[in-house]
Amino acid sequence: MAEVVLSGYYGFDNLGDEAVLYAIVSALRRENPRLNITVLSNNPQKTESLYKVKAVNRWKLKEVAGALRRADMLISGGGSLLQDVTSPTSLLYYLGVIWLAKIFKKKVFIYSQGFGPVNRPWARRLVRHLLQKVDYITLRDEVSAEDLRALGISRPPVVVTADPVLGLSGSPVDKNKGMELLRQAGADLNRPMVGFALRRWRGEEVYLPAVAELADRLMEEGALPVFIPFHHPEDLEAARQIMKLMKRREAVLLKKELTVEEMLSVASCLDLMVGMRLHSLIMASACGKPVVGLSYDPKVDRFLKMVGAPPAFELPDIDWDELYRLVKTRLGEGQTPEEQSRLAAMSERAQHTAKLAIRCLEE
Incomplete structure (x- = not known):
């Protein structure tokens, strides 16, 4: 029976990366239900419980080597693994695997x-050397493909598909779960609901008050x-800071760490998502909801451009009036037909x- 190892930023309680893992495992099982999957995880026990896969500790070389020896193929991704902005150490880890x-x-x-x-000259050389030895490369956007070509990658095949999480578009979602989670957090389900998925970042003393004013x-x-x-x-800390800055106190905070399925259910109950986190925008879009992006990283801008959504507001400086007007417009109009068409095509490419x-694997 064929076996693959999945390498990524898994087991760190980052909902976006967990959604990537969930989507990849789901897509692979649709193609080959008998496939054995082992995940390199920061929390192997939790990963095994959530996704019904085998998992090993990503930090224990003996376990990682053992998993790779048993496997037929390594799958690296998705997410933004091959970059040196977060730190060169993470790039070295994924290249090392x-x-x-x-x-x-x-x-x-x-x-x-x-x-x-990838900005450091030594890192660019190392990425070029190793990627030309892999068997197949798929990327989630055309800009990534252009950057890879500029690096001098001449082989293997490079194909632009889509973020794995977009493959969840149209999947059955139990909306009742999301409604119950929102109700437990104190939400009035009769009001239009606007989700906010924000993070700490440079210049937060400027953009957090702007978001509080919008809320x-x-x-x-x-x-x-x-x-x-x-x-x-x-x-959680970023959300609490915004809520302290707000004049009104009815806003809802989902303190619970959500699973991927719970987040999809919550997203299906919203009327709009305002997000810094890329996968908050992707998951809401996959659930048919309009989105407004706040960009701290080019990946946010790339996604919005690909789906035909309005451009993101660049952080930290936000024109509050413009942001408010766009939120109101998106709340009133919902996803455009162009967005719906593009998202459907991207869902197919993700699968x-x-x-x-x-x-x-089978060749």
């Missing part, structure tokens, strides 16, 4: 990653702000990534 797989003569499939930026104005007009942390505890991975 790829190198180890190749030492064991295993196939390597890059799964719908967002590539870059107050929305409440004055009858809407209900719902703050949804995607990464605990950092995002196609799994088909390419299984084909690579």
